[in-house]
Amino acid sequence: MSVTIKDVAKFANVAPSTVSRVIANNPRISDKTKEKVRAAMKELGYHPNFIARSLANQSTQVLGLVTPGSSDVFFQNPFFPTVLRGLSVGAHEKQYALQMVTGQNDEDIYNGVIQMVQGGRVDGVVLLYSKVEDRILTYLRERNFPFVMIGKPYSFVNEITHVDNNNFQASKDAANFLLSLGHTRLAFIGGDVDLVVTVERLKGYKKALEEADIPIRQNYILHQSFLLEGGRTAVCELMELPLHERPTALLVADDLMALGVLNTLNSLGISVPEDLSVLSFNNVLFSEMARPPLSSVDINIYELGYHASKHLIKRIENHDEPFKRVIIEHKIVTRQSTGQA
Template sequence: MSITIKDVAKYANVAPSTVSRVIANNPRISDRTKEKVREAMKELGYHPNFIARSLANQSTQVIGLVTPGSSDVFFQNPFFPTVLRGLSEGAHENQYALQLVTGQNEEEIYNGVVQMVQGGRVDGVILLYSKVEDRILMYLRERNFPFVMIGKPFNFVEEITHVDNDNAQAAKDATDFLIELGHERISFIGGDENLVVTVERLTGYENALTQASLPYREDYILHQSFLLEGGQDAVCELMELPLMERPTALVVADDLMALGVLNTLNELGISVPEDISILSFNNVLTSEMARPPLSSVDINIFNLGYNASKHLIERLKNPEVPVKRVIIEHEIVKRFSTEAPVHK
């Protein structure tokens, strides 16, 4: 015979409605009662029927996740597994599942989102990126479908709940760090120019140069994909500059790109940090395992994901909650890829 809510209620000495509210993680139920009911569920081997609950509540208990661009970047870049851990933990705490939309190109991803939303497969959506121009964002807004972004919206900032770092300040801090070491020729290797994070970090880099009265050089600014190959292509282009005009330091927008930079410089016989310093972003395992280990801006990726889940679910439970901008702190983690320039 299967265990029911009534059995759990009797075992825990509470009302069946209280058990239902504990399963739904209702904030009005005290932590003590929640613990008692969950212990009873565990002792009796009771597992809630979420499909039945979803039908009754007209809710799927599923959040859709939308990746940027090609699935190559998503599956190869360590940023995404880390942000997924945060998203998953935030969703699990509230008994939500995650559904991922990927594709080989933007058209496939857009079509996947339309099918997911119109098919009623998810209650809300989290965009794992922010673009300058984005059909998916406009589609979700037009349908008034609940969504949250990781990254600052390029438009409608006051209308969209988003979880982000202060990317302009983070890039300025990174550039200032290199300037304080004595570097004057500093290059910026950024990602896709249609990503708001790239726009913001380039702004921070420019602000640091301006404040330090250092020249801004167009040939020091490169944009590539957030992949090993992106870093390799960018540094090859920089190394074509005359020897005395080459940068002595690089701000690289992503650790995986920075690893590509390191590999290429090693092949060219250029030493890091003796000949050129590298400061990258994300502080994932890649940065620690690199040789030399990379100095990196820790943007607390896990917290980005966790807070995105938390605030979307909060919005799903109460559509009247105000729009929020949640800023996750960053810090520079110094390792062995940065030092003062030997020759300016």
Template sequence: MGITIKDVAKLANVAPSTVSRVIANNPRISEKTKEKVREAMRELGYHPNFIARSLANQSTQVLGLITPGSTDVFFQNPFFPTVLRGISEAAHEKQYAVQLTTGQTDEEIYEGVVQMVQGGRVDGVVLLYSRVEDRVLQYLRERHFPFVMIGKPYEFVEEITHVDNDNFRAAKDVTEYLLGLGHERIAFIGGNRELVVTVERLLGYEKALSDAGIALKEEYILYEEFLKEGGQEAVCELLALEEPPTALVVIDDLMTLGVLNTLSEVKVKVPTDISVVSFNNVLFAEMASPGITSVDINIFDLGYQAGKSIIQKVENPTEPTKRIIVPYNIVCRESCSKI
């Protein structure tokens, strides 16, 4: 016969109901009692039956994660595994599992979300992105299904709990950093123009140029996928201009890696010939040659705060709407110099 809650209660010298509350991570149970019960569970090799608990509570104890389009972007770009670690950490603390839905097209992802929600597979959803127009967002709002977003909503900002950086300010800051080094011909390589993060960072870039009295050049603004290939294509187009830029603001480190590779191939030196700043500060920003000056947006914390927020909404439907702003900082390395 298997180990039961009663066995754990006996070893921990508590009531069986206390063991149940510890398993549910009830905040009314002291940390000392929780640790005593968990130690007894470890000693006896007891593992709670979460399926039975879910049936009893009419809860799946599962969070759904929705990706921004193509699976290529999700699995190649280090941003997403890092944000996923943050969400998973928050879920683990409350004994939730996570379920990821991906697809090659927006339609596939939308259908995956519908199956998740209508099939009762998840208690709540985290959108790992924010789009200008999004069927998934509309669907979740219409069904009043618990969800939070990573990124600022394009609409209904006051009605949707979201976790974000101040992307406008961050892009303005890095553009002003390049202006301070004497650069005036500064280009912007953005991601998908339907993503709000691209819109916000572009606005920050434009504001910095405007404040400096520098006219905006449309040919200096390009949009690509958040992939290394996107950075390669963009920099080739910029270098072909009659008056190429002397500095680049690139919206993502993986794209920046493509930029650096291409510049190296055509013998354009960084930062001697062109300066580059980027976003995300993933590991290879430090390991690249030269090291990439990058905005550290605290990706893990974005995920962790989103995970905590969706669990709060699931467990308390009256939880107020929140906007959580995660701080950022510019990490200066060798990819920028005075003109």
């Protein structure tokens, strides 16, 4: 025989209505009572019927996640599993589940979002990226559908809740760190130029060079996908320059790309950091296991995801919730891939 709300109420010595409010995470119920009721639910093995509850409340208790472009990038780049872990924890605290939209191209993903939203499958959406041009964002704004963005919006900054790093400052700090080591021939390997994170980091790199009175060389600026192959392709192009024109340091916009850079340099017999310093972004787990261990800008990926889900749930539960910009701190983690020029 299945356990009911009445059984939980009796065990916890509260009213059945209190159990219902705890399941709904009602803010009027004290944390002490919530803990007692949840302990009773766990002890008795009670699991709420969220489908019935959703029908009653006209709520799905589900957050939709929208990935950037091809699913290849999502499933290969360790940035996304880490941000997903933060999203999951934040959602679980409020008893929300996650549903992901992926696809082989932008059209697949756009159609998936329409089906998810118009089919009433989710209460809100997290965009795991920010693009210069994005019809998904336009679609969500036109429908006044709750959503948040991980990254800085290219437009409507004050009308979209977003969780982000100060990518301009982070990139400027990273470039200045390499400049402080004496590297004046500093190249930038960025991601897709349609992504706002690439735009912001390129601006930071350029600003650091400008303030140091170092000319910006266009052949030192390359853009590739956030994958191993992207790093390989970019560094091969740079190494085709005459020896006296090659950069002595690389600022790479993503750790997975940087791993491709390190592997390629090793195969070419170029020593890091003796011949070329490499500084990257994200500080994912394999950064310290790379050979040599990779210096990287830690952008606190987990926190980006955690705060995105928390703020989306706030917007879902209160449509009058003010739009917010949440900035997650960054720091440079130095390892053995960077050295003096």
